[in-house]
Amino acid sequence: MTTTLIWIAVALVAVGLYLSWTAGRLDRLHARIDAARAALDAQLLRRASVAQELATSGVLDPAASIVLYEAAHAARQAEEEQREVAESELSQALRAVFGEPQQVEAVREAPGGEEAAEELAQAVRRVPMARRFHNDAVRAARALRRHRKVRWFRLAGHAPFPMAFEMDDEPPQALAARAA
Amino acid sequence: MRIGIVCPYSWDVPGGVQFHIRDLAEYFIRLGHQVSVLAPADDDTPLPPYVVSAGRAVPVPYNGSVARLNFGFLSAARVRRWLHEGAFDVIHIHEPTSPSLGLLTCWAAQGPIVATFHTSNPRSRAMIAAYSILQAALEKISARIAVSEYARRTLVEHLGGDAVVIPNGVDVDFFAQAEPKAEWQGDTIGFIGRIDEPRKGLPVLMKALPRILAARPQTRLLVAGRGDEEEAVETLPAELRSRVEFLGMVSDEDKARFLRSVDLYVAPNTGGESFGIILVEAMSAGAPVLASDLDAFAQVLDRGAAGELFPNEDADALADAAVRLLADPERRAELRERGSAHVRRFDWSTVGADILSVYETVTAGAAAVAEDERATGLWGRLGLARD
Numbered sequence: 001m002t003t004t005l006i007w008i009a010v011a012l013v014a015v016g017l018y019l020s021w022t023a024g025r026l027d028r029l030h031a032r033i034d035a036a037r038a039a040l041d042a043q044l045l046r047r048a049s050v051a052q053e054l055a056t057s058g059v060l061d062p063a064a065s066i067v068l069y070e071a072a073h074a075a076r077q078a079e080e081e082q083r084e085v086a087e088s089e090l091s092q093a094l095r096a097v098f099g100e101p102q103q104v105e106a107v108r109e110a111p112g113g114e115e116a117a118e119e120l121a122q123a124v125r126r127v128p129m130a131r132r133f134h135n136d137a138v139r140a141a142r143a144l145r146r147h148r149k150v151r152w153f154r155l156a157g158h159a160p161f162p163m164a165f166e167m168d169d170e171p172p173q174a175l176a177a178r179a180a
Numbered sequence: 181m182r183i184g185i186v187c188p189y190s191w192d193v194p195g196g197v198q199f200h201i202r203d204l205a206e207y208f209i210r211l212g213h214q215v216s217v218l219a220p221a222d223d224d225t226p227l228p229p230y231v232v233s234a235g236r237a238v239p240v241p242y243n244g245s246v247a248r249l250n251f252g253f254l255s256a257a258r259v260r261r262w263l264h265e266g267a268f269d270v271i272h273i274h275e276p277t278s279p280s281l282g283l284l285t286c287w288a289a290q291g292p293i294v295a296t297f298h299t300s301n302p303r304s305r306a307m308i309a310a311y312s313i314l315q316a317a318l319e320k321i322s323a324r325i326a327v328s329e330y331a332r333r334t335l336v337e338h339l340g341g342d343a344v345v346i347p348n349g350v351d352v353d354f355f356a357q358a359e360p361k362a363e364w365q366g367d368t369i370g371f372i373g374r375i376d377e378p379r380k381g382l383p384v385l386m387k388a389l390p391r392i393l394a395a396r397p398q399t400r401l402l403v404a405g406r407g408d409e410e411e412a413v414e415t416l417p418a419e420l421r422s423r424v425e426f427l428g429m430v431s432d433e434d435k436a437r438f439l440r441s442v443d444l445y446v447a448p449n450t451g452g453e454s455f456g457i458i459l460v461e462a463m464s465a466g467a468p469v470l471a472s473d474l475d476a477f478a479q480v481l482d483r484g485a486a487g488e489l490f491p492n493e494d495a496d497a498l499a500d501a502a503v504r505l506l507a508d509p510e511r512r513a514e515l516r517e518r519g520s521a522h523v524r525r526f527d528w529s530t531v532g533a534d535i536l537s538v539y540e541t542v543t544a545g546a547a548a549v550a551e552d553e554r555a556t557g558l559w560g561r562l563g564l565a566r567d
Contacts, residue, residue: 025316025319028290028319028320029319032319032320032322035292035322035542035546036322036542038544038546039541039542039544039546042544043541043544122537125534125537126537126540126541128344129323129344129537129538129541130541132342132343132344133322133323133324133344133541133542135342136323136324136341136342136343137322139340139341139342140315140319140340140341143340144319
């Protein structure tokens, strides 16, 4: 009788430890998603600011300036639900404006243009990176959260179900071309 | 930035991953970052100042061959001490799925962790058995880097998730500025690689050689690499053996001069390649490249635009292509030019900047690297915690 009770106690403790370990894992994944999301936000904002700066600098022709300003402004002001669409539209606008290497050259030649072009090239390169890291974290958390033990014991608590950030982040050809 | 890099393989044994880490660390140090590399090494081997020894690697049978790995209590303790003393902003683990230092570090650390997947191993049985443990450790990696699109695809298939592709780096100018050596010039075909490792493809080249020599008897094959020379020429008719010259192991300088001198570099590898750094080195040195059409090679050669491809293990196709190229100096000049332009994207200045971008992306919005309390607290010491 006593031995049975001891065994039950041992089993319960083991299950408890396992669940607490899983909850810890999940907690860490949520922290990783938060950090990745913050990094993605920072990169998206940086990209939109550089685009807006270039649009108002007078280096570009008026039509390109308006298109770029419009898209950058919309991306910065977008509500959470429209964010993915607005950022994708900024990607498209950047591709349309900086599709030709000559346009990038023209920016570089303007005073202070070298840094601006460099910043933009860095931003369009880092947005896809940050997004990939974010979605990778989301995928890992979702895989764990779908597990029975997590659902039955509500180990995720009140944390919202993580969502991937889907957008068109293809960089403009002329800016993506690496020092060739 | 304080950067910690983890090398899974013995520092005293030369290998692609070790060279990659050495060049990467030196590139960051030149930029003024603080770098510490944790690597397995014998305690008495001389190490560069930035390398910290994690103790001696133990040879154990793993995945079909004998691998030198670090594991166990002592190694885990050294990893924790290194993490504690380094106070890194980011740690960069290479080959995190091999049961060595990379996995141990993943287990013991938390914070911004970047991992590079070099090989594209097919999923091993041990990996399936240990999947849940492995997954718990790999979950901590904030950013994954694959060295090629091919490596990324296998990574996604086997482990899920995603990775950014950043190729291995090469010091392009070191090869481009090497001095050609006259005795290696004039109708020469070059091959670099282990002679006794069939996957490096020397047997395929030996099979193709009689046909090449029938069309161009003045051709010489120069082979640089370790292995049994007698055995390598065994399949060759005796009168042709004098057309093959073995140079043995060559130094980095001689390798660059070798690649600068040969008229054609042939890479007949039959498999097991996830990147193909030697092709990048050959192109840097301006050698026209003829390679088997492995996925990784095709990608490095820009689908055949920067170098020619032949069907894998097809000795006749190799011979025909080699004869055609040796007889066509214009085509070789064209390949030389395209290769030199294409190879710039593999230069350390580009690759290093990309890797630094990854570091900056993962450290933005995250705390510094620390020991994982759950693994190193009371439970960890008792060996009860699993993550």
